[in-house]
Amino acid sequence: MRLGITKLRTQILLFALSLVLATTMVIQSISWWSANQFNQQQIRQNTIKAENILRQYIRSSENNLVNSARVLTADFGFKQAVTSGDKDTIASVLMNHGARINADLMLLTDLSGRLISSSHSTIYDEALLSYVVKDLLEKPGTAHIVMLDNRVYELILLPIMAPRTIAYTLVGFELNQTTLNELKQLTGLDITLLKHSVPVYSTLENIPNDAEFIKTINSAHTKWFWMERPTFINSDFMPATTSINPVSILLSADLRPIYQQYDDMSARIILIVLLVMLGSIIVSTIIAHTLTTPLAKLVGIANQFAKGNYDAWQEPGQASSEIRDLAAALRTMGTEVKQREQVVTWQAKHDALTGLFNIHTIRSTLAATMQKYGQCVVVATYIQNFRQINDRLGPEVADACLTVLAQRLNQFATAGEKTNARLEGIEFLSVIQLLPGQSPRQVVEELLDNLDKPFQIGNISLSAHFYAGVCCYPADGYDSKTMLRRVRIAADHARLNRTTIHVYTPGEDENHLEELSLIEALQALLRQPTNIELFLNFQPKVELKNGKMDTVETLIRWHRPGLGRVAPDKFIGLAEQSGLIVELTHWVIQETLKQLRRWRDNGLALNAAINVSAEDLAHPDFCHFLEKQIAVYDIPANSVTIEITERDIMYDEALGIEVLKTLKNAGYMIAVDDYGIGQSSLSKLKILPVDELKLDMSFIRNLDSSLTDQKIVRSTIFLAHSLGLKVVAEGVENAATYSLLQEMGCDSVQGYLISKPRDAEDLVAWLGENNATYSFSADSITH
Template identity: 40%
Template sequence: MTNSLKNRVIIVCVGLVLLTTVVSLFSFWWSTSQFNEKKVTQDINVAENVYKQYLTAKESLLLTAAKVLTSDFGFKQAVATRDADTISSVLYNHSQRINAELMLLLDLSGKLISSNKPNQEFSNDLEQMMNELLTNAEQSNFVVLDNDLYQVILLPVRAPRTIAYSLVGFKITDEVATELKNLTNMDVSFIAEQDELVRSSLLSRPSPFSPNDYFYQATTSRIFGEQVIYRNRNLHLASLEGHSVNVLLSADLTQSYTEFERLFFTIILLAALTIVIGVVASSLLANNLTMPLSQLANLARQFARGNYSVDSMSNKQSNEIKTLIDAFRNMGNDINEREQQISFAAKHDTLTGFYNRSAMLEVLNDSLAENQEYTLVAIDIKGLRHINDKLGPRVGDDCLKAVACRIAAFSDELGGFHARIGGDEFLTVFPTSSSLNLKRGISGLMAQLEAPYTLQKLKINLRFSAGVVTYPAQGTLADDLMRRVLIAVDGAADEHENIHHYQEGEDEEHLESLLIIDELKQAIAEDDGQLFMTYQPKLNMATQKIDKAESLIRWQRKNGSWVSPELFIDLAEQSGLIVELTEWVIATVVKQVGQWQQAGIFMQAAINVSAQDIAYPGFHANLLHVLKSNSVAPALITIELTERDMIENEEKGIQALENLKAIGVKISLDDYGVGQTSLGRLKMLPIDELKLDKCFILKLDQSEKDQFIVRSTITLGHQLGFSVVAEGVETRESLEILHDLKCDHIQGYYLSRPLKADLFEQWLEQYNELA
């Protein structure tokens, strides 16, 4: 019967209850621990505030009493005449009125003249104490006099010059500490360590009693092992040099442990009872299992969120407690307000107040209704970087805010919402039908945005690209919509359009590009043969020997498909992977040249690099390292760059190329003739070779204009000291023309297509035999 439905339900129910109980216990333990930790810290902070308010009130009372005493005309007259009886009587009466245990009159040298208690003498050095107290005039200090701790204040008696000093103080006793304990619900200990004096609210204490040892080391045995009883905070009080006084606030954790254990055993008991009920009445438990589980999960979530009520604190009616409650509530309000600010900042752009990208995804998920069509428009501000560079970032920020205001003015009225999803990119979403009826749709939005802006007395015209996606026709998920609208706005920029509507298939093309980038990264890291180099020979027209080859990378994916070099190299440049790819190419080609060299084949290999490679700081050092590791002379390596690379990185590129030439590496300018290199710039470039672009060579035998261009370029190159290479030679006639024009090297399919290293070696052997 073990396979019966009843037994299966019992097993499933009991198993779920056990699993839920374990998870709930752990969640309960974790959330309660976090809550208790925060609560104890808050209680100690509150106790510290109460203690400071208490001492401030005492200090205020001392200062008032001392000023009243020192301002009394009869008292000053008695002091001036040294009327001992009157002085003693005034000190005594005044101390009784304010309940001050200490009231002394000292002469200017610090000697005791009189006190509120007859025949009172002190073993302390009153002169030194008075001198230290005078440095903090009208501020209370804690001092030890004859093994008693006082909070005192010292004021001069002037008539009108200072004729004496009045010292007024309250005694700090165990009762005072107990009073503070009643206010703060935690033990208070005043410690004068140098004077070996302790006043504490812990009345039942061991002998000898050291608060620092006792409160920090006292432990209690609980179900989870030994736990400390007290959480402490030590505060320094204003006191005399060499006689420091501290107050130790100690929160008793025993009640927290007890409450935790009581709740823990309650949950254990409830879990056991639930299991028994489940075994006895499995069908009933199966129907009602979700309720107790839901309650337990909700209880765990409440504890984890720290959702605890503090209304019970309002039962206290004393003024001090009311003040404390108000301060506590104010603190809670402040924390709540800060949390709201943090929450707002986490979801909104600080400059414009729009949603940020992550928040916009959530809003899209929650706001888009199935029965409503929406238009998503991604807006890119063209040339904002130039505004920042020329007019300053403040004007740039003003532009962003002004654009945001116009987007909001357009979209808010339609019931739409908007976000800033990039440095100069915005996204607005609005109902399609409303926008067409009220504001002419996307064209109305673009017209509103492209109207001139007046910022800081400047009239600025901004240009925009917009990408458009419609919901639900072109996507229903927020991630898909966001990705596709960004693809659309990139398409607008790439195709130089003002507005580009997303077309089916663009997303798949984008995802395929991401997949290619990811697979390319793996292919470089694993070096499993997907990537390999081919070599296209170059014929030396003067010697009719093959002494050079251009290395060309190829990629065949694991699924057998080929990826065009133009495609994956372009994606590598966009993704920043080009540096790693070039390092792999350099390592592979230099290693191959070294192997050829060992086999007696001395072949100069050309390596194509990009602008990012030249700008990379480690390019030069890496090339040197690879050459040295493979014992290859730098002269056997040629670095090929296009005109575009040279123009985009002219200053940095020229310096990098000069550094390469300094170690003996050859430099070639690839695709010459189709770029924008001027003759003046060509004269400055540190190159050794010009490569004529194949567009001039493919039909050289059929085009007289191409022949004129090639002839003049070869002549110019030779006059500037460059060798000239023609690529794309596919006919015998073109080869003969280039020979007549004294071109130095040629390469092309007429000679050979690019070959793998082993096939290149076989081809080279056959060529040399025929030659």
């Protein structure tokens, strides 16, 4: 499930709102910080201003008091009254002078601070007054804030000189609530007079009149949402005062008006933000709609493209140039993907080189095709000499041949319908409908006649020949798997037996399955470290000149428990067809060298001949493997003869000759096996790096009774000796043949007359029975 936040419309809206909120928060933060800094500065300035005003007020009052007091103390009549002690005159003068200067308090004390006279009838604490006078004397002429009789005065003390100091006069103005209110008007701050931290007078309202005042005013806070803000900023102002009943002044700046201004500004900003957010929602919704509507259409088109519906195109409508460009790109992409998909689909069903159906397509459609055609013939065709074309003329010419072959298959004229496919490499398949009266073999012969025509590739004219395997539907099968298997079995039969056409016959399928079973079993045996089914037999070779036996031919045998012996020609042929021949040869080489080592360790120095195939010579690791095993078992290279047939040498003549030269240079003996039945040629024989010819048993089996065979064998022996080669005759089965070969000058013989193939232990026993020196004659051999 997709979250709504992943939608572009939602993202645009969230972006707009986030931008507005972020901007608002930045503006609000800057505004708050700036306002706070400004207010703090204003409060500091106002506090300093208030302190200055208070100082000026006190100084101004002080000047008035000093001037008035000096006038009084300089009055001669007043001095006489003080000297005479006339209390009535003193009181009258104090009252009149105080009234004239608007003084609230006029006192006269003696030098010890005892009250002599007062402008008021108030009785003052003499001890307190004495302390006050004492403190004022420290700074005479300086105004002090003093508390007397629970009232606060700004007092000044001046001595009365006649000419010595005879008394002190104290003149003062009262500081009361009215005075504080006037000062508040001047300073703009609240003022509190404190005695021992207890308020005496204050312009603040609703405050405790006790010792908790300072704590209360410092902890006063104003609620703002979840925050608490201080109500006041307080500043202490310490005027000149007395040590007893000291009076201090507290200046308080009320922050609530400032908060109110800021709150009003915040409310206006929030209102503006809400309006901007509403506008941004509307605008972003319009923009999102403009963007997402055509994008949604494009998404729908892309989804249709994903389903393979490349024709589901519709214009996105009015949209920005970028979206129109995107739409054009999407349309182009759809067209190109459609074209590529068509190409990929075609390539998935067809062979890239020939354009015919490939094996996957024919497997999936063969059954339906055969049912559609009704009676039909299925033909698997192989090119006989394609390897030679590819090796001699190169892959380009070979590919051109395959292309021409495909064209001929498609152009083959038949009365019914046909379907052609390339299965693998040089294997082609044709399904041809049979009409009433048509013979399957006749149709196949016409097809091969059409294919057998020379190939004209550029300036090169090539002849190609074909093998064909044939199955008929529905006689030979109904389903694709069965028909493909059987037609390939028939084609393999034609190729292996070198017949142009082979029609599948019942039972070949079972033989093929048996062969597959043998191949699987052989493969499993070769992959095992040890096995008891594969083993070696050795057939002795005897030198006719002296009857000496020092060489054996290695022959592989296979005995399956419960199933019996498997014919060597059969499983070796299957190994060649299935690609197991190299592994099989490696096993034979390793086991042969291992046995030679055992014999030599027991004092029996025998040589061995090992048969190899064309696939072995073509394998890049063959020579290296042989050298490695020779080194492992410490066997001289000249103790091993490599036997290979003429046919295998000619399989890849250039490579075969090169490998044989490498082996001969390494010290191995080279023998041409089955000589006389392959592509025998004197020109080839003189360039082959061989040491001996091994006459095929077809010339030896009837040698004693066939003059023709005798002529062939005699001339071959003469020719071989002329070229410096030795001759070995295989298949010697009677004494007459033995004697004839001896008389013809043949070098060595082997066959059942000498000995049948034996296992290693039996061979040693046989050697001991015949002659301890391993010398033999036709009459002395014990079979």
